[in-house]
Amino acid sequence: MEFVDKPEEADVILVGIPMDQGTEKRGCANAPATVRSYFDNFFFSETCGVRRVLDRGDIVEENTFECSTDKIYSKMCDLFNLKRPVITIGGNHSITFPIVKALSRFYNKIGVIHIDAHPDAQIDYYPNGDIIPNILSIPEVKKVISIGLRNWSKYESSFLEEHKVPYITMNSLIEAGIDYCVEKIKMALHGCDCIYISFDIDSIDPAFAPGTGWIEPGGLTSRQAIELVQKLAKLENVKGFDLVEINVKKDSKDMTSILGAKLIYEFSNALVIR
Ligand SMILES: [Mn+2]
Numbered sequence: 001m002e003f004v005d006k007p008e009e010a011d012v013i014l015v016g017i018p019m020d021q022g023t024e025k026r027g028c029a030n031a032p033a034t035v036r037s038y039f040d041n042f043f044f045s046e047t048c049g050v051r052r053v054l055d056r057g058d059i060v061e062e063n064t065f066e067c068s069t070d071k072i073y074s075k076m077c078d079l080f081n082l083k084r085p086v087i088t089i090g091g092n093h094s095i096t097f098p099i100v101k102a103l104s105r106f107y108n109k110i111g112v113i114h115i116d117a118h119p120d121a122q123i124d125y126y127p128n129g130d131i132i133p134n135i136l137s138i139p140e141v142k143k144v145i146s147i148g149l150r151n152w153s154k155y156e157s158s159f160l161e162e163h164k165v166p167y168i169t170m171n172s173l174i175e176a177g178i179d180y181c182v183e184k185i186k187m188a189l190h191g192c193d194c195i196y197i198s199f200d201i202d203s204i205d206p207a208f209a210p211g212t213g214w215i216e217p218g219g220l221t222s223r224q225a226i227e228l229v230q231k232l233a234k235l236e237n238v239k240g241f242d243l244v245e246i247n248v249k250k251d252s253k254d255m256t257s258i259l260g261a262k263l264i265y266e267f268s269n270a271l272v273i274r
Helices: 031-036 065-080 093-103 131-136 154-162 170-176 178-188 222-232 255-270
Strands: 002-004 012-017 052-058 086-090 110-115 141-149 167-169 194-200 238-244
Touching (some): 012 031, 012 065, 031 255, 065 086, 086 255, 093 110, 093 194, 110 131, 131 141, 141 178, 167 170, 194 222, 238 255
Parallel strands (some): 002 052, 012 052, 110 141, 110 194, 141 167
């Protein structure tokens, strides 16, 4: 990662959304600053790529959840208008909806890769547990695929079936491997002119990423997560990525934030700029 000052010099735009409103468990607001402070830990990317990054700073939190969501939407529209992939450090998972909504102003066939321990397809868990139904309500979103699922309700399981949301559970990911997973994603999102990736840190095992609101055993190792993002960065038409739900207050020795910084570092430097 090489930081630049002007949009025309940049391959990638970085932004922080320190949003933790709307949920009972707070602590995601400090993640953008903490994650950023660890980029310097890495000397060179594992895949030897170097991307020029314009850091647009944090989007300021407003008084209410609704105001923040509106602000995220309009600010993200401005950023996507720069015609470069935008990488966002959250914040809780509610930020994904206004980000994808902003993308729908620019693209007609959006495919979303949702990496998470949970399907996030509840109907009554406002505003954080119902991200997938919200995203699917955007007409330009043609497909969502969920990766790494390992805890769901009966309701969510039938929601996925009913809405034909393809998914890869942790079980099948371990059985078939990351390459299979990436192939299945490619097939599911074939024909999309925009790919958006939302990465919930709880997809990673709490042994590697304890700093999150919801401890869900049996997730990805840090190595599998790194491999996954390095390979997703090579997909065509990747227009955005968010890393959400890092809770700095629950972390241990900043290990989750350091892993978060590593994931963003590896993802951005592996991005193919076309
Ligand atoms: Mn989530």
